Amino acid sequence: MAGHTDKEEKEFVQLLVTHQSVIRAYVISLLPGLAEAEDVIQNTNEVLWTKRESFELGTNFKAWALTTARFQVMALQQTLKKENRAPLDEDVFNLIAE
Numbered sequence: 001m002a003g004h005t006d007k008e009e010k011e012f013v014q015l016l017v018t019h020q021s022v023i024r025a026y027v028i029s030l031l032p033g034l035a036e037a038e039d040v041i042q043n044t045n046e047v048l049w050t051k052r053e054s055f056e057l058g059t060n061f062k063a064w065a066l067t068t069a070r071f072q073v074m075a076l077q078q079t080l081k082k083e084n085r086a087p088l089d090e091d092v093f094n095l096i097a098e
Contacts, residue, residue: 012052016048022062023065027040031076036076036080040069040073044069048064048068
């Protein structure tokens with residue numbers, strides 16, 4: 001979306017809105033019962049918006065968005081692990097994420 005037009009930005013926003021339920025379900029599946037899940041969803045949306053220039057319209061938005069969400073979850077997992085609060089074992093996390 002380099003040098004994006006208003007039309008391209010609107011299309012990106014539509015993709016982001018359309019995929020919110022998928023992003024939300026994915027994050028919640030990786031962070032079951034954690035209040036931080038909402039923060040991770042918000043952080044994911046922020047990263048997607050910030051990096052919208054690197055997304056090429058017409059490619060797989062869902063895969064891109066869920067990969068971004070996974071990295072956000074992994075960052076939180078590291079924080080929780082340091083606090084001895086990691087909800088999932090790393091191997092279990094990787095299985096679910098796939």
